[in-house]
Amino acid sequence: MHVDMPLEELKTYTGKSPKPKDFDEYWERALQELENQPLDYQLERVQYPSSQVDCYNLYFTGIGHAKIRCMLAKPKHIQKAGPGIVMFHGYGNSSGDWFDKVSYAALGFTVLAMDCRGQGGYSTDPLSVNGTTLRGHIIRGLDDPNPDHLYYRNVFLDTVQTARILMSMEEVDENRVGVYGVSQGGALATVCAALEPRIKEMVAAYPFLSDYQRVWEMDMASSAYEELVYYFRQFDPNHEKHEEIFNRLGYIDIQNLADRIKARVLWVTGLKDTICPPSTQFAAYNKITSNKELLLYHEYGHEYLLGLSDKAMERFSKL
Template structure:
């Protein structure tokens, strides 16, 4: 993998295109989301804690999909509000264990952790598309005549709906809500903060879903972006549609959304990441105009990062 030095990364502006109608695309998507009610169902979880109240939360997302989240509510006196954090998980995984969320709630922060449609958790994927789903979700809907059928369009809208539901909770101060996630969750954190301007703080960690053409150019075939390689091998081996494909992916490229962020951002990256190449991450980071801080792990890749959990909690405690 041929990557750049840190000074070069800090000057990199991305390789993937931005569709001419990108703004209209997301304006149309947000209008559809705005028509969705913020109704939800809370089901007490089998997991219990003396430090927090734990629930399964279900809501109906765009397209009628039933979305599942874990909700861990901080114990507060009636009528008292506190901060909240929406959490997003890695590719093909789920919303994770209750314990990390209880740790936040023990510090007064309520957490709503979303399960992505059709991945490791119980959230349903109702998308009916033309074309392949080979090897992954990035290319799901890429051959459909309607670009609104891209899988991640709906997932990005789910992140906003999740944030809006958390902001509407009586125990949560809607002006003190942050977003957090690793890998795919990092990309969804960027998408959420881009599309919901009330997000006050965001911690995207080595985010996925950015600068797809650059990811493909690095010849990644064994990582989160491998489906791009598979797509061309099976469906466009002569690359006759290369420009069209990457332009279509531009609708769901977080680097094209990042300039919309108004939240304070702590961006976390490892410079030897073999899964989400640093250049793809910096393509998005460099477009953020809101207050931002870069936390670099020079010898680390797509893995456990020491002290990060502590640093993230401290940031959200200051919401």
């Protein structure tokens, strides 16, 4: 039983949500603003019972004076610059436990895991916007006259700054850096690889933040996307601004950035996903033009995927 289009249709689907006419200028301007952000950071040692890995909280100042916290795990004894991985977490959560970062670091990777501003971790969100902030982050800034005030614009830039900080470390070879994430984390891995062309390897599982209009038309704007329902119910019940809203969301739609990716890609989708429908994921995947591989979990949805961690490790071992 399909929860979305048949697989053959998914393989050619390229999305319904609009791409703003000034999309490229929007992101070039954003990246130019990021150039003025220093790569300075502060480290705070964390005690962890490992004879092979050192752990730290790393803090840097992001766009808008946000204090961004990352988890840094690196091998104790590094003889030469090695590979690095940037990790991103799911919606509303944090970077989680140290165990998975330490596992990679014990194998020679330097790992930097970013807490998204204003979510479940320790990163702050000082963004001030006009309009509602009810029920979630996708709609934060939708009613502000300035589209630069969209919440996810700054989170997307934080991913790039995090990757650049990792690349600047003397123990990391800037040409051997990958990105990894699931759900919102998969979206942010996609964005980071799109906006930082030096990323070499990308593993993204059932990415969020894609093809908002498709989600709406499928009547699946629940759970992760439920704030779209709240927005229209409370602030535009007659959908007078329908086209304007979905065009504005186009600035933070990962499918519109996907064609910028230069990294090797492992894209992972569960075909029973009712949280981030498969078609929304394919809308982005089908626009990737770099070396890519699609890994399908036919009987799985938005959940733990058996064997994924090992497959991700296998990909990153090629860095």
